[in-house]
Amino acid sequence: FDRPTEPVFVPKGDNEVFVVPEEYLTDRFKPLGSGLTDRVGGGAKKITVKKISLPDLSLPMQLDRRAKFSLFIPSHRKMAARLIEVFMGMRNLEDFESAAVYTRDRLNPHLYTYALSVAIYHRPDTKDLNLPSLAEIFPDKFMDKSLFARAREESNLVEINQREPIEIPRDYTASDLDHEHRVAYFREDLGINLHHWHWHLVYPHDGPRSIVQKDRRGELFYYMHQQVLARFNMERLCNNLARVKRFINWREPIEEGYFPKLDSLTASRNWPPRFNNSKLSDIYREIDNMKFDIQDLERWRDRVFAAIHSGTVVDGDGKFVELSESRGIDILGNILESSVLSTNRNMYGDIHNLGHVAIALCHDPEGKHLETFSIMGDTATAMRDPIFYRWHGFIDDLFQEHKNTLPRYTTQQLGYSGVRVTLLEVQTDKTQIKNKLFTFWQQSDVDLSRGLDFTPRGPVLARFTHLQHRPFTYKIMVENTGSPRMGTCRIFMAPKFDERSLPMLLRDQKNFFVELDKFTVNLKTGKNTITRKSAESSVTIPFEKTFRNLDNQRPAAGVQLEQFNYCGCGWPQHMLICKGTSEGYACQLFVMISDFKDDRVEDNNQGDNRCADAVSYCGIRNKMYPDKRSMGFPFDRQPREGVDTIEQFLTPNMRIVDVAVHHTNTTVRPGVILEDN
Ligand code: CUO
Structure with a gap:
């Protein structure tokens, strides 16, 4: 590599x-x-x-x-x-x-x-x-181009042990005159972009069927990207921005421009920018052997809508396949992405992938200028661009359209008889502070030397600034009036108010609920106290897997790479919660204990549990997805008739609590132990 x-x-x-x-x-x-x-x-x-x-x-x-x-x-x-x-x-x-x-x-x-x-x-x-970090092999996909000249200078002039990390300023891609720039720290986060690259590596949409065909991969395509949107929307709300506007009219100019300021070290073309108010055009590029019209995208979209409303898709032989309650979303995921598992690519096309392409090539749709695609064309860079979220907002809307046709969960499906949650709170570690979470900025280093081909050799570090939070612990008390049994503990968080500071209605808020954790619990008869640390989250990979601790983990001579446990798929732990605001951003934390016998998956495969940090968004290698419920349960469908708010939605096995996320605008140095701040 x-x-x-x-x-x-x-x-x-x-x-x-x-x-x-x-x-x-x-x-x-x-x-x-x-x-x-x-x-x-x-x-x-x-x-x-x-x-x-x-x-x-x-x-x-x-x-x-x-x-x-x-x-x-x-x-x-x-x-x-x-x-x-x-x-x-x-x-x-x-x-x-x-x-x-x-x-x-x-x-x-x-x-x-x-x-x-x-x-x-x-x-x-x-x-x-274990794979090395892509940020080390192709640093040019992750950092400011001016860095490389400085890196060259540093490595040419300075002895290895005297080299200093090269700092990447936090605000290099735009100024605050551009409102979207307020959430650039999220879009341009190294860990988030690495997660996205790894997710698409684990779930390739093309290639031998044996590696594409994974349990519920189409559904996971929907769920992982839905959660990215939920997280981004929450981040926007706490930065005084309205939620993402879906990109639905493809004839309209795209308001948001983006200038990535990345420089390709290995390709002869750089990453082109997109100017404000650019428009999409039909794509006809002989150099890429590719031709499609916006009208093709529109036709496919209309067919998918028609399929959703009729509840069936048509396969290649003209046979109807039901978009059923349990399998429909998985089928749709593969159709929309699309993957080689699509029921019928002739009929439903390749909407999501070619949308990425149309946006990525809007500056040179016919290849007249011999230009190549912009960052929307690469899974390692796409999430940096504001349009990514608007495009996926449209894709998610199609999925939601299908979800809206499904029967609503009854209180019986949601409840767990005999199980009552009597307390939910969250405490910042090493303090007595309850139901307040704290975020700040932290710096971390990445070694560029794997990806730089100039001499002399030896490590050259780039220093990033990223969001971080103080670790915290959930405390959940559960009363079980039945015999000892098992449950699945599901923890979510969402904003409490909308853009106008009005309480959110659940039909809206359900799409904002961000999964924070999910784990199995054993309930004894009587009172149970469950504690769980933020670092144990089932959606994240540990901080050290995004930013290796360079001093401790550099392989000594003779040590093989496989001793690193580097499984890159997973949301970065440092982005587990939103940034919040200085006065404290109002959120609602939600917990549910569901009945394990409805969640359990029978799977005798051994699987590979070493990479099982982030199962909620990434699954487990060589195993079935470990939760039988629909992904996003219980928020994946509209609430039952007569339920308008989260409070009305609760059954005794659920509970909510108000939590405020406080942000301090200070930056701590690399390796500072977080709990001591
Ligand atoms: Cu992950 Cu559009 O699927 O980027």
């Missing part, structure tokens, strides 16, 4: 180098002969690469080495699917390694890194390997 544009036989670390068969060299290097292949500094470990019969790479080779790669562009998608197939098809680890070495110098580095990551994640013999 390291230094993706350098030839593979150049030593990557201090301690190892690949020795490749001569025919693995590209045409440029072949004449230089075998001397090249074992050109190593003293003492480095040589890894001899096995000669295998070479796979047919003609398809993925069509993408230029210096082009950009987008999972949303159909022709790129096919190339990636082919390369994944090649990697997945290698019979053993040695052959896989050999194929990876051979392809690396021939293929586009972005395409290569994506396909290699998917293969490592899905192959049984590499599942123990």
Whole structure:
């Protein structure tokens, strides 16, 4: 993975180098002969690469080495699917390694890194390997371009042990004259963007069916992105912005411009900006082998609406498939995204992916200027752009349209007879403060050196500023009048008031509820006290997995990468709650204990629990989604007749409490122990 544009036989670390068969060299290097292949500094470990019969790479080779790669562009998608197939098809680890070495110098580095990551994640013999952070391999997708010149200066002039981290200012992409900039810290957060890249890596929409077909992947596409919107909306409300306006009229100019200020280190084209009031056009780009009209998108959208209202979709043979209460959302997810599991791509098209493309290419829809796509075209960067949320607002609206047709949950389905929640509170750790949460800014460092191909080598750190919160603990008291039994504890939080400071109606508020945690509890007869720490959340990955603690976790010489437990899918812990306001932002915390016998999933697969930090948004590798209820339960449907507020919605096994989120505008240095602030 390291230094993706350098030839593979150049030593990557201090301690190892690949020795490749001569025919693995590209045409440029072949004449230089075998001397090249074992050109190593003293003492480095040589890894001899096995000669295998070479796979047919003609398809993925069509993408230029210096082009950009987008999972949303159909022709790129096919190339990636082919390369994944090649990697997945290698019979053993040695052959896989050999194929990876051979392809690396021939293929586009972005395409290569994506396909290699998917293969490592899905192959049984590499599942123990952990992927390096994409922010380290392609730092140019995550940080300000001015940084790289400074990094070059630092690494050329300053000895390794005297180097200082290069600070990235918090406000580099825009000024507060642009209202949307108030939530730039959310959109541009490193951890959030890494989560999104990893999610799409774990749930590829194309490639061999064996890796695409995962339990409820279409539903998870809906739920994960719905939660991103809920979180973003909450963040907007506490920054005095109205909720996201869905992007529904594609003929209208897009009000929000965005200038990413990212610079591509590896491609010959940079990330183009989008000016205010840009308009979409029909796409006809021979260079990408791609042609579609806005009208195609509209036609597909109308067909999906019609399908939702009739309760059925039509498959490729003209047969009706019911959008049932339990399976409908999963079917729709695959249709809308779309994935290769779509019931009928001819009929329902490829709405979400091509929407990303139309937006990403609105500055050069016909390729006249030889420009390439903007950040909306890459899953590692798309969430930086305000339009991402407006586009997904439209996509989510289609899902909600389907959810609105489903029967409402009855009190019987929501309740848990004999179980009553008698107390819910949350306490900031190491204080006596109850029902107040605290946020502030923190700095963290990322090592850029894997991704920078200039010498001299050695770590070069970039220093980010991101939101952080003081850890807290939930306390829940439950009375059980029955025999000992199990329950699922579901914790959500939502804003209490809308944009006009009026109490929210539940039919609105339900879409704002952000999942904070979900876990199984054992209830004994009588009184039970449940405590749970914010860091244990089932939606997040620990802070250290987003920002590795560089001093403690840098691999010592000889230590293999697999000793890092780096499973990147999961919302970053430092973004678990919204920023709040200085005077305290009013939220409602909600807890529900549901009946475990309705939640339990029978799954005898061993699975892989090491990457199971963020199961709510990412599932568990090689296992079924561990909760039988609809994702988002109990807020995934309209409330029952006569229920207007969350208070009226409650059954005895639920409880709410008012919580205020307070923000202090101070910044703490890296590694400061949070509880002591
Ligand atoms: Cu994750 Cu639009 O699906 O980006």
